[in-house]
Amino acid sequence: MKISVNSLSKKFVHHPVLRDVHLTLQGPGSYALLGVNGSGKSTLLRIIAGIQQASKGTVEYSFDGHRIAPELVFRHVSFCAPGMDIIEEMSLREFLQFHFRFKQPLKGITIDDIIALIGIRQAGDKLIGDFSSGMKQRVKLAQAIFSDTQALFLDEPCTNLDDKGVAQYQNWMQQYGQGRLVVVASNDEREYSFCNERIAVEQFK
Ligand SMILES: Nc1ncnc2c1ncn2[C@@H]1O[C@H](COP(=O)(O)OP(=O)(O)OP(=O)(O)O)[C@@H](O)[C@H]1O
Numbered sequence: 001m002k003i004s005v006n007s008l009s010k011k012f013v014h015h016p017v018l019r020d021v022h023l024t025l026q027g028p029g030s031y032a033l034l035g036v037n038g039s040g041k042s043t044l045l046r047i048i049a050g051i052q053q054a055s056k057g058t059v060e061y062s063f064d065g066h067r068i069a070p071e072l073v074f075r076h077v078s079f080c081a082p083g084m085d086i087i088e089e090m091s092l093r094e095f096l097q098f099h100f101r102f103k104q105p106l107k108g109i110t111i112d113d114i115i116a117l118i119g120i121r122q123a124g125d126k127l128i129g130d131f132s133s134g135m136k137q138r139v140k141l142a143q144a145i146f147s148d149t150q151a152l153f154l155d156e157p158c159t160n161l162d163d164k165g166v167a168q169y170q171n172w173m174q175q176y177g178q179g180r181l182v183v184v185a186s187n188d189e190r191e192y193s194f195c196n197e198r199i200a201v202e203q204f205k
Contacts, residue, residue, distance in 0.1 A: 001026075001027040001061060001062070001063050001068075001076060001150040001151050001181045002024065002025070002026050002027070002061070002062050002063070003023075003024070003025040003026075003048060003059060003060070003061055003151070003181070004023075004024050004058075004059070004060045004062075005021050005022060005023040005024075005025075005048065005057070005058075005059050006022060006057055006058045006059075006060070007020055007021075007022065007056065007057040007058070008020070008021040008022075008047065008054045008056065008057030008058070008059065009021070009054065009055050009056040009057055010040070010043055010044075010047060010052075010054055010055050011055045016205075017040040017043050018040045018043060018044055018047075018054075018201075018204045019204055019205060020057075020204070021044065021057065021204045023199065025048070025181060025183060026181070027150055027151060027179075027180055027181025027182075028178070028179045028180060028181065029181055029182070029196060029197065030177065030181075030182040030183075030184070030194060030195040030196050030197070031181075031182070031183045031184070031195055031196075031197045031198075031199055032183075032184050032185075032186060032192035032195040032197070032198045032199065033045060033183065033184070033185040033186070033199050033201050034186065034187070034192070034198055034199065034200055034201065035187075035200060035201035035202050036187075036202070037187070039201045039202050039205075040201050040204065040205075041155075041185035041186070041187075041201050042081065042155050042156075042185055044185070044201060044204070045081075045153055045155050045183060045185040046081075046155075047059060048153065048183065049077055049079045049151075049153040050070070050073045050074065050077065051079060061073050061076070061151075063076070063150065075103070075149070076149050076150045076151055077149055077150075077151045077152075077153065078103070078143075078144035078145070078147045078149040078151070078152050078153065079144060079153045079154075079155075080140045080141050080143070080144035080145075080153070080154050080155065080157060081140075081154075081155035081156070082137070082155065082156055082159040082160070084140060086128055086136060086139060086140060086143075087128065088127070088128050088129030089127070089128075089129060090127070090128055091124065091125050091126060091127055091128070092115060092118070092123050092124050092125075092126060092128060092131075092139060093111065093115065093124040093125060095128055095139070095143075096111045096114055096115070096142075096143065097111060099143050099147075100147075103147040103148065103149065104147070104148040105146050105147065105148060106146050106147070106148045106176060107148065109146055112124075114142050114146050117142065117146075117172075118135075118138050118139060118142050119138075119168070120135055120138070123135070133160040134160045134161055134162055134165055136160070137158075137159055137160045137161055137165070138161070138165060138168070141154075141157060141169060141172070142172075145172050145173070145176050145177070146176065149180070150180055150181060151180065151181040151182075151183070152177065152180050152181070152182045152183070153183050153185075154182070154183070154184045154185070154186075154191070155184075155185045155186075156185065156186055156187075156188070156191065157169055157184060157186070157191050158188060158190055158191050166190050169191075170190070170193075170194070173194055174194065177194070182195070
């Protein structure tokens with residue numbers, strides 16, 4: 001997958017955050033969006049992922065030279081961010097069954113495998129609302145990483161994770177991030193050390 005960002009700007013009311021962004025993101029490949037707090041990493045990631053509108057400019061997606069229509073982009077994209085909601089009233093199994101009605105899991109991986117990979121004993125039948133914040137973060141990561149999408153967008157992926165959770169994230173990315181377009185917005189080296197390309201978001205001020 002290729003994503004072309006052209007002349008993109010973002011303003012919140014009168015507060016300019018991103019100015020005249022030109023980028024080409026080519027998958028397979030991995031990119032880190034880096035910068036200080038408030039520099040616009042999450043905003044840029046959300047716009048690239050099609051979750052937030054730019055004030056100006058365009059984001060175009062293509063695969064094998066064919067343009068993907070904006071309304072179909074969601075099928076090709078997985079997203080995980082700390083502020084993203086998951087359905088707290090469902091058990092983990094119900095949530096994954098619901099999620100995988102809209103997206104396919106990676107080939108050869110079942111919901112039982114994902115529950116086992118998340119690695120929390122008897123978590124399958126427990127309500128997500130009763131999970132700790134670190135357990136919820138593992139679930140959010142798992143639903144994104146184990147969806148069979150070409151592009152994977154991760155905002156601060158190790159938020160609330162303990163050392164074991166961080167190691168698990170790094171292991172998942174090594175195993176399941178290959179061959180995809182991965183974009184990580186981060187301030188924490190442990191989250192993006194595997195990325196081949198680094199983009200300083202401050203250059204777009
Ligand atoms: N919905 C919003 N309304 C108004 N301002 C916003 C909104 N979202 C973000 N901003 C502002 O845009 C700027 C960039 O925010 P953003 O969250 O993209 O930064 P960031 O680089 O991801 O920061 P951090 O490292 O703290 O996560 C900040 O000044 C923030 O206050």
